[in-house]
Amino acid sequence: MYLSGILMKRLPLNTLSLKRFMLRTEAIKLYRNILRQLQHLPDKSQRKEIQEWARADFEAHRHHEDEEVIKLLIIQGNKQLEELEKSIKIAK
Numbered sequence: 001m002y003l004s005g006i007l008m009k010r011l012p013l014n015t016l017s018l019k020r021f022m023l024r025t026e027a028i029k030l031y032r033n034i035l036r037q038l039q040h041l042p043d044k045s046q047r048k049e050i051q052e053w054a055r056a057d058f059e060a061h062r063h064h065e066d067e068e069v070i071k072l073l074i075i076q077g078n079k080q081l082e083e084l085e086k087s088i089k090i091a092k
Contacts, residue, residue, distance in 0.1 A: 023070045030077045031058055037081065040088045050084070 016024065034054045041047040061073050 019067055023067060023074070026074050027058070027070070027077075030074060030081065034077075034081055034084065037084050037088060041091075 031054065035051065038047045038051055041050070057077075064070050064073065
């Protein structure tokens with residue numbers, strides 16, 4: 001117990017908890033998957049528009065601290081990614 005207290009004192013104040021780290025990893029994975037799907041769009045202007053929208057959406061929600069809110073945003077983002085994938089398949 002004492003050893004863990006010493007280790008906690010040595011960690012920087014802005015160190016993420018394991019849960020927050022995992023949620024952050026999921027959010028980054030979602031963003032990268034969106035960008036990968038955009039590569040399948042033939043129209044460059046449409047690709048850029050959706051990329052800017054995704055970036056703005058992620059930036060708008062960057063401030064959230066509540067893990068439940070973050071989980072819900074990731075679920076919502078995954079649903080939107082599925083819709084994007086379906087739309088791209090239909091367009092081909």
